[in-house]
Amino acid sequence: MRNPVIIALDFPGKKEVEAFIDPFVKQKVDPFVKQKVDPEEQQQIWVKVGMELYYQEGPQLISFLKEKGFRIFLDLKLHDIPTTVQKAMNRIAVLGVDMVNVHAAGGTEMMKRAIEGLNSGSPGARRPLCIAVTQLTSTSQEMLQSELLIKESMESTVSHYANLAKESGLDGVVCSPLEVPHMKAVCGEDFLAVTPGIRLSGDNKNDQIRTADPAGAKKLGSDFIVVGRSITGSVDPLETYMTIQKEWGIFHETTNC
Numbered sequence: 001m002r003n004p005v006i007i008a009l010d011f012p013g014k015k016e017v018e019a020f021i022d023p024f025v026k027q028k029v030d031p032f033v034k035q036k037v038d039p040e041e042q043q044q045i046w047v048k049v050g051m052e053l054y055y056q057e058g059p060q061l062i063s064f065l066k067e068k069g070f071r072i073f074l075d076l077k078l079h080d081i082p083t084t085v086q087k088a089m090n091r092i093a094v095l096g097v098d099m100v101n102v103h104a105a106g107g108t109e110m111m112k113r114a115i116e117g118l119n120s121g122s123p124g125a126r127r128p129l130c131i132a133v134t135q136l137t138s139t140s141q142e143m144l145q146s147e148l149l150i151k152e153s154m155e156s157t158v159s160h161y162a163n164l165a166k167e168s169g170l171d172g173v174v175c176s177p178l179e180v181p182h183m184k185a186v187c188g189e190d191f192l193a194v195t196p197g198i199r200l201s202g203d204n205k206n207d208q209i210r211t212a213d214p215a216g217a218k219k220l221g222s223d224f225i226v227v228g229r230s231i232t233g234s235v236d237p238l239e240t241y242m243t244i245q246k247e248w249g250i251f252h253e254t255t256n257c
């Protein structure tokens with residue numbers, strides 16, 4: 001079964017989140033919207049809570065979203081010395097979120113200790129998936145070379161960071177859909193590719209550089225797509241979510257449509 005689209009809740013506070021999720025909750029929308037499916041097969045909607053929202057609302061917002069039945073990717077992109085990251089991950093695990101992330105640039109020791117922190121904070125429970133940001137989707141090949149002084153291609157750099165993440169015991173990486181085939185060839189099909197930088201054709205790219213549309217991301221092998229402004233900034237977010245789910249292929253693999 002495909003993973004549903006992850007909606008990036010990039011809002012300043014809970015008030016805006018409540019207004020946004022209201023139609024989703026009211027219609028009890030699931031990723032197979034408008035299709036009759038066996039309730040057993042229904043999946044929960046995934047949302048991503050990032051720095052802006054979490055720094056404003058804190059752990060209470062996570063409890064609120066969990067009570068509403070959402071699955072949660074807590075995107076705080078940890079990047080610090082290993083001990084600090086381990087201790088922070090122990091606290092994050094206690095929140096009971098489904099997915100968390102670090103920057104692979106923190107190195108293998110930091111990533112291993114992130115997993116240790118998550119394990120120690122999830123006794124008896126399944127630890128959250130932990131993925132590593134390889135290169136932000138706002139970084140261009142030109143920036144990679146001129147600002148970060150990385151001479152390799154974007155694809156090789158992403159795959160190298162992904163390999164370090166795999167060696168450190170992580171579950172996958174964040175990259176753009178464009179690097180997924182190379183990354184999977186290096187790390188294997190089972191190593192997760194979570195890909196932001198998703199735009200519908202005609203959408204403003206804003207600050208994203210390495211982008212693809214949902215169908216393109218599917219073709220390139222992404223496991224999860226993360227979509228923010230294309231949904232949150234649209235006139236009818238629920239309708240746009242459904243359109244993206246369809247392009248992403250949810251219907252295709254679960255119904256006869």
Ligand SMILES: O=C(O)c1cc(=O)[nH]c(=O)n1[C@@H]1O[C@H](COP(=O)(O)O)[C@@H](O)[C@H]1O
Nearest residue numbers: 008050075135136137174196226227228229
């Ligand atoms: O880790 C992330 O989620 C992330 C990594 C990355 O390389 N690029 C990236 O855009 N993101 C996040 O994905 C979301 C993309 O939002 P939109 O550009 O509005 O679709 C934002 O919340 C970003 O913080």
